[in-house]
Amino acid sequence: MSKPLPKPSPTSLDVAARAGVSQSAVSRAFTPGASVSKATRAKVMAAAEELGYRPNVLARTLIxxxxxxxxxxxxxxxxxxxxxxxxxxxxxxxxxxxxxxxxxxxxxxxxxxxxxxxxxxxxxxxxxxxxxxxxxxxxxxxxxxxxxxxxxxxxxxxxxxxxxxSDNVAGGAKAADHLVSLGRRRIAHVTGWSGSSTGRDRREGFLARLDAHGVAPVAVVDGMYDREVAQQLTRALCAGPERPDALFVGSDHMAFAVMDTLRFELGLRVPDDVAVVGYDDVPMAGWPAYDLTTVRQSxxxxxxxxxxxxxxxxxxxxxxxxxxxxxxxxxxxxxxxxxxxxx
Missing domain, CATH: 3.40.50.2300 (Response regulator)
Known part of the structure; x- marks a missing residue:
């Protein structure tokens, strides 16, 4: 016994006939931004749903x-x-x-x-x-x-x-202005990856503005935009003879790791012992657990x-x-x- 032939798929002509519109109207109804009235689009969509019609995206690509x-x-x-x-x-x-x-x-x-x-x-x-x-x-x-x-x-x-x-150079400068205005002078920078323009530009803006304030950073280290690297660098910076009293961190992702290490591993208070500034302003930055000062990328x-x-x-x-x-x-x-x- 032979299998029944598959039912042919509905075409745009079938939809046009059911909706009482032209085939071009059907095409426009399925084309975002195309000129077609709301009434016509509604009729076409209703007819398409009744027939189970979907436009052939591959065919349209070829056309x-x-x-x-x-x-x-x-x-x-x-x-x-x-x-x-x-x-x-x-x-x-x-x-x-x-x-x-x-x-x-x-x-x-x-x-x-x-x-x-x-x-x-x-x-x-x-x-x-x-x-x-x-x-x-x-x-x-x-x-x-x-x-x-x-x-x-x-x-x-x-x-x-x-x-x-974002204006990364200006953002880095704003971080420097803020930390200096708070009276912080032992300032370190955990940069974003030095191979990226974002990391370089934020570092450039931050260091240039520190220099304008007459403040020399105690350290500038590459955090690689990596959480574990940021944690290791925080331990090393705080184990040195001149522990920073402020850190500008090149991304919030790293800044969260820095804060966790300072508070829960090294027993330091944020911001009393070490102030922390991040960059991005992701939603977590506003959570009470971090309450992170940061430069906002919109x-x-x-x-x-x-x-x-x-x-x-x-x-x-x-x-x-x-x-x-x-x-x-x-x-x-x-x-x-x-x-x-x-x-």
């Missing part, structure tokens, strides 16, 4: 030349700033009718090259590199393939690459600017690259200024 997929390449998710940013990216692109593919990559050139091979196979419309460096050679590959790249929370000297960061503003920049480059590949530095205010909390307790 339009766009996959409506954006690749987001991330170096690590340990830092609490990146899961927050990832959620915001996903929501922003969904609202524009795009899907986000997330790729993990280290900053090693061969690792980034391998990831780029994979994402270019998906014919993505654009790439966001979140705290991942990309060589000039790989940038040229993307440019040749017609795929725009925007750097998020990282910048490079390659002028072809748009880059969206994830909302940075993500919005990155999405806007990438979409503009997708629509107009000839558009000049953008290099934006978004203001980073200092948020003062209890890790530097002791709060009054009330009963």
């Amino acid at each position: 339009t030349g766009r996959s409506r997929i954006v690749a987001l390449v991330v170096a690590y998710l340990d830092n609490q700033f990146y899961p927050v940013a990832l959620e915001k990216f996903s929501k922003a692109f969904q609202a524009l009718g795009y899907h986000v593919l997330v790729f993990m990559a280290s900053n090693a050139d061969e690792d980034v090259a391998h990831v780029l091979d994979g994402l270019l196979d998906y014919q993505v419309d654009g790439v966001i590199m979140a705290s991942v460096s990309i060589s000039n050679r790989l940038a040229a590959r993307c440019e040749t393939a017609g795929v725009p790249v925007v750097l998020f929370n990282r910048r490079q000297d390659d002028e072809r690459l748009s880059a969206i960061t 994830a909302d503003a940075m993500v919005a600017a990155t999405v806007e920049t990438l979409m503009a480059r997708i629509d107009d590949p000839s558009m000049a690259p953008r290099h934006l530095r978004i203001d980073a205010p200092l948020v003062v909390r209890g890790s530097t200024v002791k709060r009054e307790t009330t009963r």
Whole structure:
């Protein structure tokens, strides 16, 4: 006994006939941002649901030349700033009718090259590199393939690459001003990874402003944006002959490790013995357990600017690259200024 032939899938023509509209109206109804009235869209969606119709995304890609997929390449998710940013990216692109593919990559050139091979196979419309460096050679590959790249929370000297960061130099300077204003003079800096623009820029702004105040840092050490490294460095700094009375830490992720080590391992009081300033202002920074003074990276503003920049480059590949530095205010909390307790 032969098997019955499968029922043919409904087409856009079937939907158009059921809704009493043209086939082009059906296409516009399923195209984000296309011009179609609310009434027409409602009729099309109702007819599509009744028939079990879904548009063929692959076919549309062949017709339009766009996959409506954006690749987001991330170096690590340990830092609490990146899961927050990832959620915001996903929501922003969904609202524009795009899907986000997330790729993990280290900053090693061969690792980034391998990831780029994979994402270019998906014919993505654009790439966001979140705290991942990309060589000039790989940038040229993307440019040749017609795929725009925007750097998020990282910048490079390659002028072809748009880059969206916080104003890291100014943020570091604000941390220095704050600690000096509190009378702290034995100040150390646990930097972000020295191989990253963010780590270098925050260090540059911090040290230049300390110098302007006539204060020399007791130590400047590379925390590598790593929690365990930050803990080891805190132990070493506090075991030395001149224990710091203040620490500027290059990210909140490391600052939490620094505070835990100071309080629970070394028995020091924050901020009485050691004041701590972080960078990012992730949600945990406001938790009572940390109450961390920190320089705020506005994830909302940075993500919005990155999405806007990438979409503009997708629509107009000839558009000049953008290099934006978004203001980073200092948020003062209890890790530097002791709060009054009330009963």
